[in-house]
Amino acid sequence: MKKLTIGSAVYDDYEGVYFTYQSLRLNNAFNDDDIDYVIIDNNPSSNQGKAVEKFCKDSNKIRYFPFEEKVSNSVKNEIFNHAEGKFCMSIDCHILFEPSAVNKLLNLFEENPESEDLYHGCLLYDQLESHSPVTHMDPIWRGNMLGTWANDNRGKDINADPFEIPMHGCGVFATRTDSWLGFNEKFLGFGGEEGYIHEKYKQQGRKIWCAPFLRWIHRFNRPLGIPYPLIIEDRIRNYVIGHQELGLPLDDLINHFNETQPHINLNYLINNI
Numbered sequence: 001m002k003k004l005t006i007g008s009a010v011y012d013d014y015e016g017v018y019f020t021y022q023s024l025r026l027n028n029a030f031n032d033d034d035i036d037y038v039i040i041d042n043n044p045s046s047n048q049g050k051a052v053e054k055f056c057k058d059s060n061k062i063r064y065f066p067f068e069e070k071v072s073n074s075v076k077n078e079i080f081n082h083a084e085g086k087f088c089m090s091i092d093c094h095i096l097f098e099p100s101a102v103n104k105l106l107n108l109f110e111e112n113p114e115s116e117d118l119y120h121g122c123l124l125y126d127q128l129e130s131h132s133p134v135t136h137m138d139p140i141w142r143g144n145m146l147g148t149w150a151n152d153n154r155g156k157d158i159n160a161d162p163f164e165i166p167m168h169g170c171g172v173f174a175t176r177t178d179s180w181l182g183f184n185e186k187f188l189g190f191g192g193e194e195g196y197i198h199e200k201y202k203q204q205g206r207k208i209w210c211a212p213f214l215r216w217i218h219r220f221n222r223p224l225g226i227p228y229p230l231i232i233e234d235r236i237r238n239y240v241i242g243h244q245e246l247g248l249p250l251d252d253l254i255n256h257f258n259e260t261q262p263h264i265n266l267n268y269l270i271n272n273i
Helices: 014-027 029-034 047-059 073-082 101-111 196-203 232-246 251-260 266-271
Strands: 002-010 035-041 062-066 085-091 095-097 118-124 136-142 145-150 172-176 208-218
Touching: 002 014, 002 029, 002 073, 002 101, 014 029, 014 035, 014 047, 014 095, 029 035, 029 101, 035 047, 035 073, 047 062, 062 073, 073 085, 085 101, 101 118, 101 208, 118 196, 136 251, 196 208, 196 232, 232 251, 232 266, 251 266
Parallel strands: 002 035, 002 085, 035 062, 118 208
Antiparallel strands: 085 172, 095 208, 118 172, 136 145
16 A cells, blocks of 8 residues: 555646646655555546646556546545545645655654544745745635635744644645545535535544645646636535534624625525525
């Protein structure tokens, strides 16, 4: 068994896949036998999808799986379903890690082989330095989503021990493969992951960690536009489904979207889930 699967759910992002995974392979060549790479392609029939498939096959190291049953953030579950590593890390397909990050993560998992917790790292902004790394999210509603970037001073020390956090973005997260609790399969489209998956872990008595050494940058800008559909009703629906699954009250959710999306009939949307 491999020690770690690293995988991404992808929708028309050949350049992201190429540079993210070539960077991973170059920086972790000495761990090649320990790492399993997986791509779940959510739009395999497009030109970008075909290019991603060819790249994965040409690499001889990246396992490629098409998935067209639905377009959703919950497709990330397929990374865990196909993982051959004892632990599994889901990453966005347009991020880069500091060179030693993955090796240190492998060491952490070797020291905690039976952990069922959820692990995140520190997000760095594009300037890379002269700012506090983003260590977590605070559970605050803003801009049509739950969670605002936040900093804990412990994240400034790359050698600091992992510490507990309330929640984080889902651009990078890892857990033991066979203990993954999963995103609700009823999720459609995008949005609703953050906070939901963290509360799901907490309700099972598990912890959420930030590992300061697991530092990464994320390509947020999309000058050519976002290729997949972003439908606000899908996002709201996912939040409602997640809240109902976990037995959480809907009050804050309803208040927020009534303010930001007053044209949407929330009662109708909720009653028709």
